[in-house]
Amino acid sequence: xxxxxxxxxxxFHQPLRIEEVPKPEPGFGEIVVxxxxxxxxHTDIHAAHGDWPVKPKLPFIPGHEGIGIVESVGAGVTNxxxxxRVAIPWLGYACGECKYCSSGWETLCERQLNxxxxxxGAHAQYAKAYAKYVGIVPAGVSALDAAPLTCAxxxxxxxxxxxxxxxxxxxxxxxxxxxxHLALQYARIAGATVAAIxxxxxxxxxxxxxxxxxxxxxxxxxxxxxxxxxxxxxxAICLAVSPKAFEQAYRSLRRGGRLVFVGxxxxxxxxxxxxxxxxxxxxxxxxxxxxxxxxxxxxALHAAGKTRVxxxxxxxxxxxxxxxxxxxxxxxxxxxVFSEF
Numbered sequence: 613x614x615x616x617x618x619x620x621x622x623x624f625h626q627p628l629r630i631e632e633v634p635k636p637e638p639g640f641g642e643i644v645v646x647x648x649x650x651x652x653x654h655t656d657i658h659a660a661h662g663d664w665p666v667k668p669k670l671p672f673i674p675g676h677e678g679i680g681i682v683e684s685v686g687a688g689v690t691n692x693x694x695x696x697r698v699a700i701p702w703l704g705y706a707c708g709e710c711k712y713c714s715s716g717w718e719t720l721c722e723r724q725l726n727x728x729x730x731x732x733g734a735h736a737q738y739a740k741a742y743a744k745y746v747g748i749v750p751a752g753v754s755a756l757d758a759a760p761l762t763c764a765x766x767x768x769x770x771x772x773x774x775x776x777x778x779x780x781x782x783x784x785x786x787x788x789x790x791x792x793h794l795a796l797q798y799a800r801i802a803g804a805t806v807a808a809i810x811x812x813x814x815x816x817x818x819x820x821x822x823x824x825x826x827x828x829x830x831x832x833x834x835x836x837x838x839x840x841x842x843x844x845x846x847x848a849i850c851l852a853v854s855p856k857a858f859e860q861a862y863r864s865l866r867r868g869g870r871l872v873f874v875g876x877x878x879x880x881x882x883x884x885x886x887x888x889x890x891x892x893x894x895x896x897x898x899x900x901x902x903x904x905x906x907x908x909x910x911x912a913l914h915a916a917g918k919t920r921v922x923x924x925x926x927x928x929x930x931x932x933x934x935x936x937x938x939x940x941x942x943x944x945x946x947x948x949v950f951s952e953f
Contacts, residue, residue, distance in 0.1 A: 617953060618736035619931040622671045624662030627932040628735075633673075636732070636740035638686035643743045645698060650734040651677030651759035651923075652948040654790070654853075655702070657935050659729050663878070668729050676702040676727040677762040677949075678734025678741075679755040689743040697755070699747035699762040699911075700739055702901050704731040708744075719900050735931060737953045747907040750915040757914060757921045760790070760947040763901065765910045765921070767874065768795035768851070770902035772802055775847040775872045779803030784845040786810075786835070786861045787852035787875060788819045790938075790946040795849055796824050797919045807845065809835045809857075818946070822920065830860070839864040849899075851875045855882040862894070870895040923947040 614635040619628045638644050656674040658664055678700035682692055692698055706713050706721035713721050727733045732740065749758045768791050777783045783804040785796045792808065792815075799806045800823045807826035808819035816827040828838045839845050844866030850858045851874050859882050862871050871894065884896065902910065913919055924945040926934045931950070937943045 616737040617928065618673045619675075619928055620671050620673055621660045621668070624660070624667070624670075628660060628674075628935070630929055630931065633736075635738050638684050638740060640686050641688045641743055642686040642740055643682050643689060643692060643698070643746070644684045645678065645680040645700060645739050645741060645746075646683045647678050647680040647734050647737060647739055647953060648755040648951070649679045649759040650675045650928075650950045651763065652934055652938060652950065653677055653763050654938060655763070656728060656735070657939055658876075660935065672729070673732040673736050673739075674728040675733035675735035675739070676700065676704075676729070677759045677764075678727070678739050679749060679758045679762065680734075680739070683738070685743065692743050692746065692748070697749040698741075699749055699758055699907065700727055700734050700741045701745070701747060701762050701766065701907060702726050702728070703903070704745055705742045706745070716903060716905070718903050735928060735950060745904065747904060747911065750911050753911055753915050756923065756925065756949050756951060758911065759949045760794075760921050760923055761910050761914055762907065764791050764947060765794050765914070765919070766902035766907045767791060767900075768849075769798050769910045769913075770906050771795060771849050771872050771874045771899040772798040773906070774897060774899040775849055775870050777802040777804045777847055781805070781846035782807060782839070782842055782844070784809060784835070784839055784848040784861065784864055786848060786850045786857045788815050788824075789851070791851040791874065793818060793822060793922055793946045794919065795851060797822055799849075801913065801918055807839060807842070818922065830857070835860045836863045845869055847872065849874060853877045855879050858882045859884070862896070865892075865894055867892045868894075870897065873898045921947065923949045925949050925951040927952040
């Protein structure tokens with residue numbers, strides 16, 4: 613039996629184990645990918661800790677930003693071939709038949725399976741995937757750049773789409789770390805004036821370098837007051853993990869403004885006023901990861917040189933240290949990518 617190295621979660625309260633596990637074999641409609649790069653997303657940490665109400669079945673391999681070369685294909689695969697570079701995203705499988713799948717909203721499919729959660733993921737030397745749900749990585753896009761784009765990129769690209777951002781509008785990005793540094797670039801591509809809000813000066817400096825028009829340090833300034841000086845935000849995209857940031861984002865909106873929820877704080881509740889929401893015509897919406905079409909567009913924008921991905925690399929053997937870095941905000945670059953397996 614052939615084996616591979618993988619980072620495996622055996623217990624929600626214990627570190628991941630680096631161990632040899634059976635190398636996967638492709639079944640009908642499946643492929644096996646030799647992983648070149650695997651991005652670390654905060655969702656991996658939630659999965660490994662069993663933080664969410666519906667928990668993964670133990671043991672499992674996390675990782676849903678996997679990039680690699682197709683090594684083998686199963687029967688029935690027609691959209692990719694051996695040697696292709698592909699991306700293995702969070703949406704690992706959807707039924708393809710329900711009203712959501714048939715209307716371009718496969719990410720809402722109630723029968724979906726998620727990579728690195730319900731399906732073994734890409735924090736390993738090899739990963740198996742359903743061929744129909746992988747993305748094709750364009751020539752000229754490196755595996756290291758493609759990995760964060762596979763979740764952080766497509767998630768924020770979709771959020772900007774959902775926000776309706778357009779030229780002449782003010783879009784406020786609350787939280788400009790791993791997700792936010794990409795969100796502000798997509799808002800700029802949409803033609804909007806972009807305000808970046810965070811608690812850390814170094815993140816705000818990065819935001820300025822990436823084209824943010826306005827930067828606000830929420831630890832020393834009131835984001836609501838500052839944005840109201842500009843007339844209020846037309847749209848606010850909240851990527852922070854604090855309910856307070858969501859409430860500030862709401863109050864920063866002008867009449868008719870749109871608030872997009874993306875981040876998932878551990879404290880799950882916020883308070884929003886009904887009276888002001890109705891009288892001011894405020895729209896509140898949630899945005900989950902993008903579809904296969906959104907991922908293709910995300911890659912196309914990067915291939916055209918319109919976005920930058922900021923990351924630092926780690927070896928898979930450093931997975932537990934990397935998880936701790938991200939959990940406590942000690943990573944210097946917005947994203948971490950595992951690149952040595």
